[in-house]
Amino acid sequence: MVAAGALISGAGTNLQAIIDRIADGRLACALRLVVSNRAGAPGLARAEAAGIPTRVIDHRGFAHREDFDRAVVTVLREAGVELVLLAGFDRLLTPVFLEDFPLRIMNIHPALLPSFKGLDAQRHALEYGVKVAGATVHFVDQDADHGPIIVQGAVAIGPEDTADDVRRRILAVEHEIYPLAIQLFAEGRLVVEGRRVIVRGPRPALPPPLIHR
Ligand code: GRF
Numbered sequence: 001m002v003a004a005g006a007l008i009s010g011a012g013t014n015l016q017a018i019i020d021r022i023a024d025g026r027l028a029c030a031l032r033l034v035v036s037n038r039a040g041a042p043g044l045a046r047a048e049a050a051g052i053p054t055r056v057i058d059h060r061g062f063a064h065r066e067d068f069d070r071a072v073v074t075v076l077r078e079a080g081v082e083l084v085l086l087a088g089f090d091r092l093l094t095p096v097f098l099e100d101f102p103l104r105i106m107n108i109h110p111a112l113l114p115s116f117k118g119l120d121a122q123r124h125a126l127e128y129g130v131k132v133a134g135a136t137v138h139f140v141d142q143d144a145d146h147g148p149i150i151v152q153g154a155v156a157i158g159p160e161d162t163a164d165d166v167r168r169r170i171l172a173v174e175h176e177i178y179p180l181a182i183q184l185f186a187e188g189r190l191v192v193e194g195r196r197v198i199v200r201g202p203r204p205a206l207p208p209p210l211i212h213r
Pocket of ligand 1: 011088108110174
């Protein structure tokens with residue numbers, strides 16, 4: 001069982017997928033706290049509905065990024081959080097945060113990294129003309145969308161697809177692979193060797209067309 005805290009800024013559908021997977025007994029994780037930097041984030045209501053404590057810490061109330069990070073780290077530590085889950089969190093973390101949770105922060109990005117880092121990755125993938133897109137769960141390091149890759153899931157892109165189609169299809173993959181990555185962490189099966197994350201034990205079963213190699 002891993003004690004986790006989630007950082008959100010928006011809809012919180014990944015948070016919901018994690019909540020649902022915990023509720024149905026397939027994810028050995030206790031969500032101790034959900035922090036949003038935006039007061040109106042719909043994800044906050046999802047957390048409240050699941051009985052998870054929430055905090056709003058508005059980044060605009062801090063003169064420096066480091067001060068904001070220190071405030072968030074403090075509430076996470078007070079809640080006993082061991083693993084931090086970025087779930088649609090729209091702020092970059094400073095070393096202040098990273099040093100407190102080394103290889104203990106995960107992020108989900110809606111692209112097959114290292115392609116299409118940054119915002120609006122799904123649309124950029126479509127416009128680039130890739131035939132396979134996807135999502136990545138990775139450990140967070142000092143560079144955005146860069147740390148060691150834990151799980152990836154792929155989707156095909158067809159000629160008729162719009163950016164919304166691609167976004168929807170990738171989101172469905174996100175909702176599968178984020179809980180999976182957390183479960184592997186909770187089972188102590190993730191070994192980080194440089195950039196590579198080795199999954200110890202039996203390969204996790206992924207529904208097609210998800211790919212994790
Ligand atoms: C997801 O596409 C995730 O990959 C990205 O931000 C989005 C968050 O969506 N980092 P939601 O708030 O979980 O619905």
